[in-house]
Amino acid sequence: KVTVFSGMQPTSSALHLGNYLGAMNNWLKIQDLVSKNNQEEELLGLSTKPNEKHKLIFSIVDLHSLTATKSLSPKDLQANTISVAINYLACGIDPEKVILFNQSMVPAHSELTWILNCITSFSKLGNMIQFKEKTKTGGASVSNGLLSYPVLMAADILLYRATHVPVGEDQTQHLEFTRDIAQAFHSNYKSKFFPYPSIISSEQSKRIMSLQDGRSKMSKSDPLENSRISLTDSDDQIRLKIKKSKTDTIIGITYDPINRPDISNLLSIASATSGIPIIDLESEFKDKSNSVFKEFLSNSIIKNISPIREKINYYQSNPQLVRDILLQGSEKANKIANKNLNSIKDIVGLYH
Numbered sequence: 001k002v003t004v005f006s007g008m009q010p011t012s013s014a015l016h017l018g019n020y021l022g023a024m025n026n027w028l029k030i031q032d033l034v035s036k037n038n039q040e041e042e043l044l045g046l047s048t049k050p051n052e053k054h055k056l057i058f059s060i061v062d063l064h065s066l067t068a069t070k071s072l073s074p075k076d077l078q079a080n081t082i083s084v085a086i087n088y089l090a091c092g093i094d095p096e097k098v099i100l101f102n103q104s105m106v107p108a109h110s111e112l113t114w115i116l117n118c119i120t121s122f123s124k125l126g127n128m129i130q131f132k133e134k135t136k137t138g139g140a141s142v143s144n145g146l147l148s149y150p151v152l153m154a155a156d157i158l159l160y161r162a163t164h165v166p167v168g169e170d171q172t173q174h175l176e177f178t179r180d181i182a183q184a185f186h187s188n189y190k191s192k193f194f195p196y197p198s199i200i201s202s203e204q205s206k207r208i209m210s211l212q213d214g215r216s217k218m219s220k221s222d223p224l225e226n227s228r229i230s231l232t233d234s235d236d237q238i239r240l241k242i243k244k245s246k247t248d249t250i251i252g253i254t255y256d257p258i259n260r261p262d263i264s265n266l267l268s269i270a271s272a273t274s275g276i277p278i279i280d281l282e283s284e285f286k287d288k289s290n291s292v293f294k295e296f297l298s299n300s301i302i303k304n305i306s307p308i309r310e311k312i313n314y315y316q317s318n319p320q321l322v323r324d325i326l327l328q329g330s331e332k333a334n335k336i337a338n339k340n341l342n343s344i345k346d347i348v349g350l351y352h
C-alpha cells in the first residue's frame with residue numbers, strides 16, 4: 001500500500017517556480033495516478049494496482065517555518081499558512097482526493113518529534129548540509145529548532161508510515177536521515193513499525209536555480225525578488241524578471257550546467273514548463289539570441305502560471321472555504337496520526 005507525504009513551509013505568502021516544478025508537479029501527477037484507481041500503472045517509480053487504497057497526505061508545515069532565521073510576525077505566519085493552502089488548491093490539489101492540512105493542527109507531529117529526538121545523534125544533526133548552509137552567517141541566533149529541523153521532518157513522514165515522499169533534490173539528505181532514524185528506532189525498540197520511505201523527484205526540475213545566480217537554488221527567503229518567479233506574479237512581472245535574468249557572454253543557447261549554469265537553468269525551466277526536451281530546445285535556439293530565447297521562456301512560464309494565478313484570486317476571495325478545508329483535513333490527519341502515535345507509545349513504553 002502506498003502512502004505519500006509531503007509539505008511546504010509557509011515562509012512566504014506565495015510558492016515559487018522551484019516549489020512548483022520541483023515538488024508540486026509531482027504531487028499533481030501522483031494525485032492523478034492514484035485517483036485513476038482502476039488500472040495498474042507505474043509513474044515516477046510508484047506503482048499502483050487496481051482498487052488499492054492509497055493515501056496522499058499534503059501539509060502546510062507551519063511548525064517548520066518557526067525555524068526561519070528571519071522570523072515571521074504571528075499575523076504574517078497565519079496569513080501565509082492560508083495563502084500557501086490557497087496556492088496548493090490553485091495548483092490543482094483536490095481535498096476530495098488527498099488529505100490537506102496544516103501541520104500544527106495535528107499535535108502528534110510535535111510528540112513524535114520528541115520521541116525521535118531522543119534517539120538522534122547530536123553530531124549527525126550538526127553535519128546536515130542545510131543546517132550548515134543556513135547557519136553560515138547565523139552566529140548566536142541559531143536555534144535548537146533549526147538544528148532539529150530534520151527530526152521534525154522525519155516525524156512528519158514516519159507519523160503516517162509514509163512510503164513515498166515527493167520533494168526537490170535539496171531534501172535528499174533529510175530523507176536519508178529519516179530512513180536512518182526509522183532504522184535506529186527499529187533497532188532500539190526491537191520493532192519494525194516504519195516503512196523506509198523513498199524520495200520521488202523529477203530529473204529535469206529537481207533543482208531550479210535562482211534567476212540571478214545559477215549556482216544557488218531558487219528560494220522563498222532569497223532577499224532578491226528578481227531571483228524567483230512567484231505563482232502570484234503578473235505576466236508583466238514574469239516577462240521583466242526573465243528579461244533581467246542572468247546569462248553569460250557566450251553566444252548561442254547551450255546546456256552546460258558546469259560552465260554555463262545560468263543559461264542551463266533557464267533551459268531546464270523552459271523544458272519543464274513547455275514539455276519540450278532540452279536537447280530539442282538547444283537545437284532550436286542554438287543560433288538565436290538570448291532575447292529570442294527569453295521571449296519563448298516567458299511565454300512558456302506564463303502559460304503555466306497565469307491559470308494558477310487566476311485560481312489563487314478566486315480562493316483569496318473565499319478564505320472561509322479554505323479554513324474549512326484545512327479543518328476537515330486536520331480531522332482526517334489527526335485520526336491516522338493519533339492511531340499511529342499510540343502504537344509508537346506502546347512500543348516505546350509510554351503510558352497513555
Ligand code: AQP
Nearest residue numbers: 009011018019022023167168206207208218219220221
Ligand atoms: N529551487 C528549488 N528547486 C526544486 N525544488 C525546490 N523546492 C524548494 N526549492 C526548490 C522544493 O519545494 C518543496 C518545499 O520547500 P520548503 O517550502 O519546505 O522549503 P525549502 O526547501 O527550504 O524551499 P525554499 O523556497 O528555499 O524556502 P525557504 O527559503 O523558506 O527555506 C520541497 O520539496 C523542496 O525540495
